[in-house]
Structures are given as structure tokens and as C-alpha cells.
Amino acid sequence: MSNKKIIMTGGGTAGHVTPNIALLPKLKELGYEIEYMGTENGIERKLMEAEGIKYHIISSGKLRRYFDVKNFTDPFKVIKGVFDAKAILKREKPDIVFSKGGFVSVPVVMGAYFNKIPIIIHESDITPGLANKLAMPYATKICVTFEEAMQHVNKKKAVLTGSPIREELFKGSKIKAKEFCGFKNDKPVILVTGGSLGSRIINSCVRESLNDLLKTYNIVHLCGKGNLDRNFNLTEGYVQFEYIKDELADLMQLSDIVISRAGSNTIFELLALKKPNILIPLSAKASRGDQILNANSFKKSGYSVVIEEENLNPLSLQEKINELNVNKETYIKNMSKSKERDSLSNIIKLIEDCRIKR
Structure with missing residues (x-):
């Protein structure tokens, strides 16, 4: 049985899951036990189960910037999701949580924060999406992909890592x-x-x-x-x-x-x-x-x-x-000529550092 454990999250679109998939081979090589948290019908479930990763289902609502009747019910799904995630994390006791964003990640990040588990968030774009904006105050470290992104996040937490590429x-x-x-x-x-x-x-x-x-x-x-x-x-x-x-x-x-x-x-x-x-x-x-x-x-x-x-x-x-x-x-x-960042190694090093410092 591995003594290192990580729970990953992120979903809604393939873009919120692909970087997590890129990290899997290296994490396995380092002896991590890997589990995933997502919604019942999200694309993340199909992709992670195909990788043979243990999957935990939580409730979550979509976070919208526009008017929709569901805006009145979805906040309750998010709140339920926080309790779901908190209970699962308390039981599974991971050393660290890694979040790739998307609305499913917000309850997981909050649940980890309440369990005092270190949290690393990865933001792919120059400006953070709504889910990551809500989750960032709870993060230990924030990985960013673009240099321009540094001015849109908390500089004390931000690390320029680039985007992990599937080998x-x-x-x-x-x-x-x-x-x-x-x-x-x-x-x-x-x-x-x-x-x-x-x-x-x-x-x-x-x-x-x-x-x-x-x-x-x-x-x-x-x-x-x-x-x-x-x-x-x-x-x-x-x-x-x-x-x-x-x-x-x-x-x-x-x-x-x-x-x-x-x-x-x-x-x-x-x-x-x-x-x-x-x-x-x-x-x-x-x-x-x-x-x-x-x-x-x-x-x-x-x-x-x-x-x-x-x-x-x-x-x-x-x-x-x-x-x-x-x-x-x-x-x-x-x-x-681009400053080729070894994003995969950068992120893995960050995961290891945050886990050790816990």
C-alpha cells in the first residue's frame, strides 16, 4: 500500500481533465495512490475510469455568469457538494488535493480546506475562470500557464509552471x-x-x-x-x-x-x-x-x-x-525559441514540496 496519496479534481470539459491525465504516469512512478473526485455524469468520470482511477461522486451545480432559473437551485447543489467532499476527504485522508478547475472543483477545494489538506490549483488561461476565482483564496499554491496570468492571481501563491503535456x-x-x-x-x-x-x-x-x-x-x-x-x-x-x-x-x-x-x-x-x-x-x-x-x-x-x-x-x-x-x-x-518549461516536472515538484511541508 502506498504511503503517498493525492486526490485530483476538475471537470465539465475535457480541457479541465487533460492536464490531470498528463500528470498520472509520473505520479504513479513516484508511488502515489491516486483518486479522483467529480460529478456523476461529467466527462471527467468517463476519462478517469478509462485510466483505472478510483472515482468519487459528489454533487455540484454549474456556476453561470448569465441568468438561468437553475441559478436559484445550483448554489444548494454546490453546498451539498462541499459536505460530500469534506466527508470523503476526511475518510480518504489524502496528503494533497490537485484541482484543474471547472465548477466541480469548487466543493472539493473547500472540502480540502476545511480538512486542512494542502491544495494546488492549476489555471490554464490568462485570466482565471469563475470556478478557480472562487477556489483560489483556499489554495496553498496556484500554478499558472501564461506569464501574463501572474497579474490576475495572488502573486504570493502563484508559480509559473506552464501546461503539462501528455508524454x-x-x-x-x-x-x-x-x-x-x-x-x-x-x-x-x-x-x-x-x-x-x-x-x-x-x-x-x-x-x-x-x-x-x-x-x-x-x-x-x-x-x-x-x-x-x-x-x-x-x-x-x-x-x-x-x-x-x-x-x-x-x-x-x-x-x-x-x-x-x-x-x-x-x-x-x-x-x-x-x-x-x-x-x-x-x-x-x-x-x-x-x-x-x-x-x-x-x-x-x-x-x-x-x-x-x-x-x-x-x-x-x-x-x-x-x-x-x-x-x-x-x-x-x-x-x-520559446522558453520551453518542463511543466510536468515543475508541477510534480510543487506537489511533492507541498506534501512534505504539510
């Missing part, structure tokens, strides 16, 4: 990916992804541009659940998938250009893999604007080409792809 992403095979996609030629490959839920606006723009793009490129399109279009099933040089897990590392290695949303985890993976990319951040109308800040930070550093969602159309997309293709060596060079 398997570096081990992909171009040959396997080419075979998997059935590509018959050596045209450069564009990988299109709209995040774990897909993006209708990106999907339709890419499909409208196919006739022109396929003259020069092969295209791999990760279009999100329920977004496959059968009309393109037999289009040579174009393959579409709802979601890819096991083959993602291979597809990343195969791709010459990536078109993506600007979620923090994804863009730091592109930076680590030095993939020339076009970012199409979620518009401020559909989000709190975090992706716009992420994308502009990467544009300023010379890592990414950015198209604002409002300016996205087949013509602007093709122009930016051609521009990126011509200048891709410059972008690769800029990404190679």
Missing part, C-alpha cells in the same frame, strides 16, 4: 497515421480540430473550402460528436472523425499545419510539438473571452496565425493557410 503526444508515428487515414500521396496534411465538442462554424467553413484546399493538401478533420457529414465520405484526401483519442499522437506527427480553437491545453501542445497553426478563438459572445486572450498572446510571440471567428470565411481561411504555409519555417523557429 505520448511526442511518440506518434507518421507512417501509422498515413495508413490510418488512407492517404495515397505525399501532399502536406492539415489537421482541423474544434475542441472536444467540435465547432459548427469551423466545420462548415472547412467543408466549403475543400475543393480548393484538396488541390494542395490532405485534410484530417476532427469535427466533434454528431458533426460528421456523409456527403464527404468518399472525398479523396479528406477524412473526418467525431473524436480521436488513441491515434491523436500519430495524427499530430503527420500534420504540417493545425487549425484549432485556442483552448490553453491544445495551444501549448501545438507549441511543444512545434506545429505551425491557425487559431480561431471562440468569440466573446459565446465565452468569457479567454481564448481570444490566449490566441493574441501566441500571435504576439510569433507562434500562431489568428483568425477571429467574426472574420472566418472560406476566403480568409484559404488566405491564412497559404500565408502560414509560405512562412511556416519562421513560425517553427519562433516556437523553438
Whole structure:
């Protein structure tokens, strides 16, 4: 039986779980017993159970910045969640809690605080999300991904760690990916992804541009659940998938250009893999604007080409792809110069330090 124990939390979207998954191999190697706390139907449950991690269910309500009838009932679910989490943590006695944010994390962080358990929070974006804002006063340390984020959090607690990257992403095979996609030629490959839920606006723009793009490129399109279009099933040089897990590392290695949303985890993976990319951040109308800040930070550093969602159309997309293709060596060079942080080691060291100092 291990004498080191960590309980992790975070959920609501894959972005609040992926960095936790990246930490698992190293934590196991160091002999940690790992458990997870999340909601009954959250994406985090499916992802963690697939990793064979013991999972505890707690109640939690969604924290919204807009009016909704559920705003009157959800605070009671959060309060119930705090009692759920407090009882589980008292029973399980972890040495430390690691939180990746998302509304499920708030009760867990508060429950840990009441049990006097050290808490590390990881914030992916430049400005903290609502859940992390509520949880941060209870944290022992706050990991941030962007340098610009330091001015938005308590500097005494903040540590610039970067975003942990899953090690398997570096081990992909171009040959396997080419075979998997059935590509018959050596045209450069564009990988299109709209995040774990897909993006209708990106999907339709890419499909409208196919006739022109396929003259020069092969295209791999990760279009999100329920977004496959059968009309393109037999289009040579174009393959579409709802979601890819096991083959993602291979597809990343195969791709010459990536078109993506600007979620923090994804863009730091592109930076680590030095993939020339076009970012199409979620518009401020559909989000709190975090992706716009992420994308502009990467544009300023010379890592990414950015198209604002409002300016996205087949013509602007093709122009930016051609521009990126011509200048891709410059972008690769800029990404190679980035202060490559060994985020995984930074975060693991922080976990070990906080556990020892307890």
C-alpha cells in the first residue's frame, strides 16, 4: 500500500481533465495512490475510469455568469457538494488535493480546506475562470500557464509552471497515421480540430473550402460528436472523425499545419510539438473571452496565425493557410525559441514540496 496519496479534481470539459491525465504516469512512478473526485455524469468520470482511477461522486451545480432559473437551485447543489467532499476527504485522508478547475472543483477545494489538506490549483488561461476565482483564496499554491496570468492571481501563491503535456503526444508515428487515414500521396496534411465538442462554424467553413484546399493538401478533420457529414465520405484526401483519442499522437506527427480553437491545453501542445497553426478563438459572445486572450498572446510571440471567428470565411481561411504555409519555417523557429518549461516536472515538484511541508 502506498504511503503517498493525492486526490485530483476538475471537470465539465475535457480541457479541465487533460492536464490531470498528463500528470498520472509520473505520479504513479513516484508511488502515489491516486483518486479522483467529480460529478456523476461529467466527462471527467468517463476519462478517469478509462485510466483505472478510483472515482468519487459528489454533487455540484454549474456556476453561470448569465441568468438561468437553475441559478436559484445550483448554489444548494454546490453546498451539498462541499459536505460530500469534506466527508470523503476526511475518510480518504489524502496528503494533497490537485484541482484543474471547472465548477466541480469548487466543493472539493473547500472540502480540502476545511480538512486542512494542502491544495494546488492549476489555471490554464490568462485570466482565471469563475470556478478557480472562487477556489483560489483556499489554495496553498496556484500554478499558472501564461506569464501574463501572474497579474490576475495572488502573486504570493502563484508559480509559473506552464501546461503539462501528455508524454505520448511526442511518440506518434507518421507512417501509422498515413495508413490510418488512407492517404495515397505525399501532399502536406492539415489537421482541423474544434475542441472536444467540435465547432459548427469551423466545420462548415472547412467543408466549403475543400475543393480548393484538396488541390494542395490532405485534410484530417476532427469535427466533434454528431458533426460528421456523409456527403464527404468518399472525398479523396479528406477524412473526418467525431473524436480521436488513441491515434491523436500519430495524427499530430503527420500534420504540417493545425487549425484549432485556442483552448490553453491544445495551444501549448501545438507549441511543444512545434506545429505551425491557425487559431480561431471562440468569440466573446459565446465565452468569457479567454481564448481570444490566449490566441493574441501566441500571435504576439510569433507562434500562431489568428483568425477571429467574426472574420472566418472560406476566403480568409484559404488566405491564412497559404500565408502560414509560405512562412511556416519562421513560425517553427519562433516556437523553438520559446522558453520551453518542463511543466510536468515543475508541477510534480510543487506537489511533492507541498506534501512534505504539510
